[in-house]
Amino acid sequence: MNTNRRDFLKVALAGAATALTTNTAQARPPKDLPPDAVGILYDATLCIGCKACEVGCKNANAMPTITDPALEQAKDVHAIWDASSDLDSRNLNKIKAFAQGTAAVKDREQDGYSFIKRACMHCVDPDCISACPVSALTKDPLTGIVGYNPDACIGCRYCQLACPFNIPKFEFDKPFPKIVKCEMCRHLQAQGEIPACCAACPTGASLFGRVSDLLQEGQRRLNLPPGTYQDYPLHRLDSGQQRSAEVRGYHPHLYGETETGGTQYLLLAGVPFENLGLPALGPESSAQLSETIQHTLYQGLAAPTLLLGGLVYTVYRRTEAERHADDVEERRHD
Amino acid sequence: MTNMTEVYRPIGGRLLTRHFYFLAVLVLIGAYFTLRRFIFGIGDVSNLSDGFPWGIWITYDVVSGTAIACGGYAMALLVYIFNRGQFHAMIRVALLASAFGYTLAGASILVDVGRYWQLYNVFLPQYMNLNSVMLEVALCVTLYTLVLWIEFSPAILEAMRAKRALRFVRHALFFFIGLGILLPTMHQSSLGSLLIIAGHKVHPLWQTPIIPLLFLITAIAMGYGIVVFESLYAAVNLGRRLETDLLSRIGAIIPWLLSVYLIIRLGELAISGDSVYLWQPGLEPWLFITEIALFLYAIWILFDAKKRQRPTQLFWSALAVVLAGTLYRFDAFLIAYNPGPGWHYFPAVGEMMITLAIIAFEVMAYLFFVKKTPILAADS
Ligand code: SF4
Ligand code: SF4
Ligand code: SF4
Numbered sequence: 001m002n003t004n005r006r007d008f009l010k011v012a013l014a015g016a017a018t019a020l021t022t023n024t025a026q027a028r029p030p031k032d033l034p035p036d037a038v039g040i041l042y043d044a045t046l047c048i049g050c051k052a053c054e055v056g057c058k059n060a061n062a063m064p065t066i067t068d069p070a071l072e073q074a075k076d077v078h079a080i081w082d083a084s085s086d087l088d089s090r091n092l093n094k095i096k097a098f099a100q101g102t103a104a105v106k107d108r109e110q111d112g113y114s115f116i117k118r119a120c121m122h123c124v125d126p127d128c129i130s131a132c133p134v135s136a137l138t139k140d141p142l143t144g145i146v147g148y149n150p151d152a153c154i155g156c157r158y159c160q161l162a163c164p165f166n167i168p169k170f171e172f173d174k175p176f177p178k179i180v181k182c183e184m185c186r187h188l189q190a191q192g193e194i195p196a197c198c199a200a201c202p203t204g205a206s207l208f209g210r211v212s213d214l215l216q217e218g219q220r221r222l223n224l225p226p227g228t229y230q231d232y233p234l235h236r237l238d239s240g241q242q243r244s245a246e247v248r249g250y251h252p253h254l255y256g257e258t259e260t261g262g263t264q265y266l267l268l269a270g271v272p273f274e275n276l277g278l279p280a281l282g283p284e285s286s287a288q289l290s291e292t293i294q295h296t297l298y299q300g301l302a303a304p305t306l307l308l309g310g311l312v313y314t315v316y317r318r319t320e321a322e323r324h325a326d327d328v329e330e331r332r333h334d
Numbered sequence: 335m336t337n338m339t340e341v342y343r344p345i346g347g348r349l350l351t352r353h354f355y356f357l358a359v360l361v362l363i364g365a366y367f368t369l370r371r372f373i374f375g376i377g378d379v380s381n382l383s384d385g386f387p388w389g390i391w392i393t394y395d396v397v398s399g400t401a402i403a404c405g406g407y408a409m410a411l412l413v414y415i416f417n418r419g420q421f422h423a424m425i426r427v428a429l430l431a432s433a434f435g436y437t438l439a440g441a442s443i444l445v446d447v448g449r450y451w452q453l454y455n456v457f458l459p460q461y462m463n464l465n466s467v468m469l470e471v472a473l474c475v476t477l478y479t480l481v482l483w484i485e486f487s488p489a490i491l492e493a494m495r496a497k498r499a500l501r502f503v504r505h506a507l508f509f510f511i512g513l514g515i516l517l518p519t520m521h522q523s524s525l526g527s528l529l530i531i532a533g534h535k536v537h538p539l540w541q542t543p544i545i546p547l548l549f550l551i552t553a554i555a556m557g558y559g560i561v562v563f564e565s566l567y568a569a570v571n572l573g574r575r576l577e578t579d580l581l582s583r584i585g586a587i588i589p590w591l592l593s594v595y596l597i598i599r600l601g602e603l604a605i606s607g608d609s610v611y612l613w614q615p616g617l618e619p620w621l622f623i624t625e626i627a628l629f630l631y632a633i634w635i636l637f638d639a640k641k642r643q644r645p646t647q648l649f650w651s652a653l654a655v656v657l658a659g660t661l662y663r664f665d666a667f668l669i670a671y672n673p674g675p676g677w678h679y680f681p682a683v684g685e686m687m688i689t690l691a692i693i694a695f696e697v698m699a700y701l702f703f704v705k706k707t708p709i710l711a712a713d714s
Binding site for chain 2: 308313314
């Protein structure tokens with residue numbers, strides 16, 4: 001058994017060495033934001049929770065309204081509001097409310113409440129794209145929009161596992177299901193329009209623009225003195241339309257500036273983002289780590305090819321007797 | 335090296351036993367739920383959700399199932415790479431179990447993926463995403479399943495008395511044996527790498543950049559475990575001669591693998607600082623401790639030359655290795671997986687019945703093959 005032990009230890013050590021060199025090997029560089037990438041800045045302190053953005057989204061993307069029969073019967077109304085409570089395969093965009101204590105004052109951490117808008121963040125370095133085996137999810141090289149192609153998708157749902165925000169949704173209730181996620185109304189943008197949520201928003205809480213400009217706008221807002229009145233643009237950053245509103249005070253963080261390598265959907269709020277159900281994420285995407293490890297181990301198939309050569313050669317030598325004996329036996333039988 | 339007097343024989347005996355009928359009923363129930371899945375959708379038979387997109391079909395049938403089916407891989411390593419010819423006669427039955435394990439993992443993928451009619455897209459170059467760990471797993475597992483059947487084909491050809499084909503296969507076999515060692519090395523580690531991209535959703539006691547190495551070592555250990563387990567099972571239930579000596583020598587390899595695994599796993603936890611999660615309240619530390627305890631139990635028994643000579647001890651320790659490796663995979667993929675507040679998962683009846691049916695079918699096919707085709711070495 002002794003040679004065996006030594007052999008196995010050798011293999012194990014070689015494996016460990018490979019794994020350890022992963023750290024020192026060239027890491028896959030982070031992805032850059034396309035210069036003209038577009039995005040949305042959502043400012044929770046401006047949001048009034050009217051959900052006009054949700055209605056706009058459903059109309060623009062031909063999604064069904066979800067009703068709550070029990071609630072409607074109790075209130076004696078019919079189909080006047082959308083009753084879904086979270087993102088799912090029928091909701092690409094969702095306004096949620098988070099309350100603390102007495103929930104008396106908006107945008108306050110203690111005894112306050114805040115809205116938050118959830119949709120695909122259109123990551124700069126998207127984990128979903130790295131995960132998808134068949135390139136069904138792709139990032140537009142100009143706009144940076146992360147789009148979905150059902151003709152490629154096999155429905156493995158690895159993108160759901162990979163996305164740090166649990167964004168891709170799957171039609172579990174359909175025999176021929178698809179993945180569903182916000183594509184920033186790319187069909188409208190192709191016609192020169194802006195995403196439906198931003199077009200519908202009456203307060204400027206959902207604001208469309210170039211990501212580089214939105215980043216500046218976000219930083220500008222973080223520095224506004226609370227209590228003063230300021231002009232806030234409506235619908236799109238350069239629309240020229242604006243509205244004066246009181247600065248309610250921001251939690252000093254522009255969510256999406258660095259998270260998971262940056263996102264094209266940026267968030268501002270008066271309360272910490274963890275309280276609004278957003279994960280605390282480091283500046284590197286998991287895709288970066290995953291791809292670094294995978295490509296370090298495989299060296300673009302060079303390592304497996306070498307190993308295969310060694311294995312086949314060893315086996316060839318070890319089975320020589322077998323092949324030979326076989327021939328002898330065959331001849332005897334013939 | 336190889337003992338050329340090796341003879342394989344069908345063990346014969348009645349196939350349609352009461353056991354066999356029971357398994358057939360399980361398969362029928364599973365078939366019913368599978369039908370429902372294809373008519374009404376995945377949600378009709380499963381508790382899968384947007385938070386838990388992967389359930390027992392992936393975690394058991396694919397991730398654990400193929401690791402349990404690593405017997406053929408582990409024995410090929412032993413016989414052809416480490417030149418232990420005395421185990422050659424055990425390869426064929428190990429390959430059979432592997433071929434079934436992998437084929438049925440493939441079958442459950444067909445049930446699990448939503449858009450199965452487009453599954454061939456993974457083979458089309460215009461769609462392939464070379465950054466995707468999933469692509470690597472998909473291609474490797476498919477290819478290895480084919481390789482397994484080629485490696486196993488001499489048994490079928492012998493039964494068919496197809497001499498010409500047999501000679502042809504025998505001469506090309508060395509290449510497929512080599513490939514059959516490379517591919518599981520790749521995808522058994524990649525099955526672990528699948529989780530890296532899930533980042534914070536995988537509990538820190540399981541999430542680590544060296545997860546591919548940990549998955550690979552446990553898969554090989556599970557491969558030896560299942561070979562020992564299956565041989566002992568066949569001895570008791572199919573009236574085969576007990577080959578305790580040979581089995582205990584295979585068993586003796588396992589504790590070395592597991593020790594390396596434990597040193598790497600615990601060492602990494604200590605170095606990364608993630609060991610602090612061991613002291614946090616909740617289920618996770620207990621799951622972790624259960625895994626380690628099972629591994630330690632197997633190490634304790636199998637390191638002891640006297641204990642591993644006893645069939646019962648050997649049986650339980652081999653089972654412990656398989657269970658520990660399976661629990662490790664369940665914890666990482668499901669039990670300690672946390673997509674965020676509000677999401678829960680426990681498999682639905684239909685989901686479990688489909689998985690049970692797949693296991694039952696595997697056992698039925700195993701019984702059919704060992705009884706009707708020359709798989710097991712003839713008892714001398
Ligand atoms: S938020 Fe999720 S789905 Fe959207 S781009 Fe990022 S990883 Fe992909
Ligand atoms: S479910 Fe579709 S889009 Fe998502 S990773 Fe799988 S193939 Fe890609
Ligand atoms: S439309 Fe604007 S103000 Fe109304 S809920 Fe949506 S983001 Fe908030």
